[in-house]
Amino acid sequence: MPELPEVETVARDLRALVVGATIVGAACDWPRTIQTHAPDAFAAAIAGRVIEAVGRRGKRIVVELSGDRALTVHLKMTGQLFVVPPEAPADAHVHLVLALDDGREVRFRDIRKFGRVGLYARSEVGDLETEDGGASPLAELGPEPLDPAFTLKAFRTRIRGRRGRLKSLLTDQAFVAGVGNIYADEALWRARLHPLRTAPTLRPDDERRLYGTVRGILEEAIERRGSSIDDYTAPEGDGSMQERLDVYQREGEPCPRCGRPIRRILLGMRATHFCSFCQRLPAVDRPGAARTLAAGRTRERALAQRATRTAAASSRRGPRWTEMAAEGSLGLTPAEAARAAERARAERTRKAAASRRAAARGSTGPGAPPDTPRG
Numbered sequence: 494m495p496e497l498p499e500v501e502t503v504a505r506d507l508r509a510l511v512v513g514a515t516i517v518g519a520a521c522d523w524p525r526t527i528q529t530h531a532p533d534a535f536a537a538a539i540a541g542r543v544i545e546a547v548g549r550r551g552k553r554i555v556v557e558l559s560g561d562r563a564l565t566v567h568l569k570m571t572g573q574l575f576v577v578p579p580e581a582p583a584d585a586h587v588h589l590v591l592a593l594d595d596g597r598e599v600r601f602r603d604i605r606k607f608g609r610v611g612l613y614a615r616s617e618v619g620d621l622e623t624e625d626g627g628a629s630p631l632a633e634l635g636p637e638p639l640d641p642a643f644t645l646k647a648f649r650t651r652i653r654g655r656r657g658r659l660k661s662l663l664t665d666q667a668f669v670a671g672v673g674n675i676y677a678d679e680a681l682w683r684a685r686l687h688p689l690r691t692a693p694t695l696r697p698d699d700e701r702r703l704y705g706t707v708r709g710i711l712e713e714a715i716e717r718r719g720s721s722i723d724d725y726t727a728p729e730g731d732g733s734m735q736e737r738l739d740v741y742q743r744e745g746e747p748c749p750r751c752g753r754p755i756r757r758i759l760l761g762m763r764a765t766h767f768c769s770f771c772q773r774l775p776a777v778d779r780p781g782a783a784r785t786l787a788a789g790r791t792r793e794r795a796l797a798q799r800a801t802r803t804a805a806a807s808s809r810r811g812p813r814w815t816e817m818a819a820e821g822s823l824g825l826t827p828a829e830a831a832r833a834a835e836r837a838r839a840e841r842t843r844k845a846a847a848s849r850r851a852a853a854r855g856s857t858g859p860g861a862p863p864d865t866p867r868g
Contacts, residue, residue: 565621
């Protein structure tokens with residue numbers, strides 16, 4: 494799922510492309526895409542509104558519209574946004590189209606259909622709410638990790654009130670908004686902190702390092718337009734941060750710091766990557782983490798055994814019977830018979846050449862008659 498850097502990149506691209514444009518219509522062929530309105534009601538409510546700003550809150554894009562309305566877009570696993578001319582080829586995975594007054598279209602493409610779009614009212618202080626006064630999905634989000642107000646002191650205050658494991662905390666959107674699997678793994682590796690370590694075991698220096706690595710990895714990823722892994726791309730193209738990741742999806746590869754293999758475990762149904770040497774788990778946390786770590790080792794042994802069996806089977810494999818069949822063998826297809834005939838001809842040619850070479854060597858060996866002088 495796109496995380497803070499990817500969503501920030503999409504928002505920045507959209508901002509440059511659509512701010513100032515007026516939405517003149519909308520079409521949706523998958524009603525669940527719109528979580529606040531029926532498609533017809535959504536189209537009627539959004540038509541005629543000017544796009545005033547495009548921003549981000551957590552993992553959601555927030556498009557501010559005239560008339561104190563705001564559009565939120567949650568890309569989820571496979572959501573993509575593109576701004577294209579109306580003659581751009583149709584795509585079966587585009588489920589929502591916003592028509593702009595200059596003829597262009599904002600297309601929401603979503604293969605898995607998990608993405609969600611909502612239209613909300615904006616209050617005077619910028620909060621969002623539904624038309625009947627209900628809270629928006631942004632209400633429960635924690636602070637933005639790159640907000641200047643999110644200082645080291647603020648981070649320490651929040652984490653010292655928690656007892657959970659570090660990976661689970663970092664990916665909890667109520668704790669801090671926008672961090673997901675990729676950047677939690679990377680931040681913990683950079684801070685040399687085990688993902689199963691619990692918050693109460695952190696020393697002040699650990700807290701400082703973790704605060705710095707979370708912000709640092711997010712800032713670097715934004716500069717590189719995010720990590721184009723799986724389906725993520727932005728309106729103006731892919732990111733390159735995936736080339737700079739140290740542990741995420743690098744199971745079995747050498748740790749860039751110590752050279753030992755990167756490990757992978759499942760934590761809350763999330764794949765978690767780390768180096769067990771660089772990221773030591775305190776003794777106090779080992780009993781509680783034993784089952785999770787044991788499951789990870791079982792998986793690693795199974796993968797190793799599978800690799801060994803695959804290599805052994807590959808090395809044991811001899812030629813198939815059709816590869817050994819002689820010219821004229823029964824049961825061959827015409828193509829197999831032709832290959833057998835070609836092999837037979839090649840073998841006869843090889844033997845004839847070997848006989849000629851042997852004869853030539855024999856004629857010039859010890860005791861051979863001298864060359865006959867030419868006239």
